[in-house]
Amino acid sequence: MGVWSRVRNAFTRDAQITSAEELLAMAREQRGGGGGAVYVTNDTALRHSAVWACLRLRADLVSTMPVDVYRRVNGIQVEVPKPPVLVTPGGAQVGLNEWMYSTQVDLDRAGNCFGIITERSGVVGPDGRGLPARIELVALGDVTVRATGSLITKFVIGGKSYEPWEIWHEKQYTVAGLPLGLSPVAYAAWTIEESLNAQQFARDWFAGGAVPLAELTNTAKTINEAQAKTAKNAFKAAVTTGDLFVHGNDWEYKPIQAAAQQSQFIEARQYGLGDIARFFGCPGDMIDAAVSGSSITYASVTQRNLQFLIMHLGPAVGRRENAFSRNLVSNPRYVKLNTDALLRMDPEARTRTIGLRITNRTLAPSEARALDDMPPFTEDQLAEFDRLFGSRSVPAQPTTVVPGATP
Known part of the structure; x- marks a missing residue:
């Protein structure tokens, strides 16, 4: 039976389970964990550079x-003022950017994010209560969820119980019948653990913990343990302080080099980067983890970012828009995240695109100026164009031709 089948069965009765660490432990238990030098959790996974890079980028x-x-x-579509919760969702000390960053990290590494709704507005939401006006985020490890089937009945945070309507809960990577999102770290634990163990081995190796860093041999005679200890201490005392090590002609010092076929930690880490990038929805080349021997060429940065937005980031953005539209604004209002910033073009391509839109009458010149945070042209500025390029001419309006009509 798979781990999530076991979790689903647990939720068929009144169950209590921690959203992040306990589900991760169950996944580890299912795959026969234990015995590894590094025990991977949502927090320890951040020690791996590829995990950190993926979470940071998204x-x-x-x-x-x-x-x-x-x-x-x-x-x-008409833009309307934003409610306070979409300006300073965590109060005066936590602005929207910080709040969005924290929640996105939790969603991407654990499949869930949680916050306590501490203030509500006077606008009635879909549950008959005021819409959230302030949401104070809480650490994943402090949250315990009680549920029956797919229905959450209680949240316990820091030992205190909360009703579901008192808690902000977003989730992603969901499966049918589970009230919580899945944790990518739980499924990626094998790969992350292998890479972290490789790093640990490397640290132990170069710190002298895996094998001796060097050997000091007396080539003239066999020495006992006490003599060996005396020679070792004398040598360490000298080289540690940068002093001279005085000895006869019967001592030989030989460093021990790491054999590639013995350590293999570099190869293990390289293989781990690509696997982790796939688990966390980031192309390897975007976190400097491109696989050796593979090459993908894009015509422009905009094209590369568009592919990343469509194939990787877009679904997460859509889920967040739906969650905000359902729970933070009143119907018929809805929330959109402006992805145009991700699709920025180089100045030449941008100028060319705007010029084509003006020529094709899908963008007014005043709107094009507004894109650069500039006001419409003044009469004096237009007069300058007249002097440089001749009198202004009004483009002919398109003519609709009706078949069979007399011109």
Whole structure:
């Protein structure tokens, strides 16, 4: 029986389970864990550079996307003011960028994020209560979830019980019948553990913990344990302080070099990078972990970022938009994360694209100026163009031709 089948069975009755560490332990137990030098948890996984790089990249991008609120008026999307919870969701001390970064890291490494709703607005939400106005995030390890089937009945945070409507809970990587999202760390534990153990072996090796760093041999005679200890201490005392080591012609010092076929930690770490990148939804080349011998060429940075947005980051952005639209704003308003920042073009391509849009009448010149945070042209500025390029001419309006009509 798979680990998540066991977890699902546990939830068919009134169950109590910690959202992050306990599910991770169950996954480790299912795959026969134990005995490893490094025990991987959501926190220890951050010691691996590939895990950190994936989480940082995704959270950096999502947290810096502008969050906008809209509603449709006569079929047209119109931007409306944002509620306070989408400006300073954690109060005056925690702005939106920091709040979004923290929650995205928890979602990507554990499949869940939690916060206590400490303030509500006067706008009634879908549950008949005021919409959240302040959400104070809590550490994953402090949260315990009680559930019956797929329905969460209670949250316990720091020993205190909360009703479901008192808690902000987002989840991703879900499966049917489970009230919690899955933890990528739990499934990636084998790969992460192998890489962390390789790092531990490397540290032990170069610190002298795996094998001796060198050997000091008396080539003239056999010495006893006491004499060996005396020689060792004298040698260490000399080289540690940078002093001279005085000896006869019967001592030989030989460093011991790490044999590649014995350590293999470099190869183990390289293989681990690609696996971890796949678990956490980041292309290897974007975290400097490209596989040796493979090469992917993109026409531009914009094209590369577009592929990353569509194939990796876009679904996570969509889930967050849906969660915010359902629970943080009142219907018919909805929330959108502006992904345009991720698709920035180089100045030449951007100028060319804007020019084409103006020519094709999908963008007004004043709107193009606004994209660069500049006001519309003044009459004096337009007069300068007249002097340089001739009199202004009004483009002809498109003509609709009706078949069979008399011109």
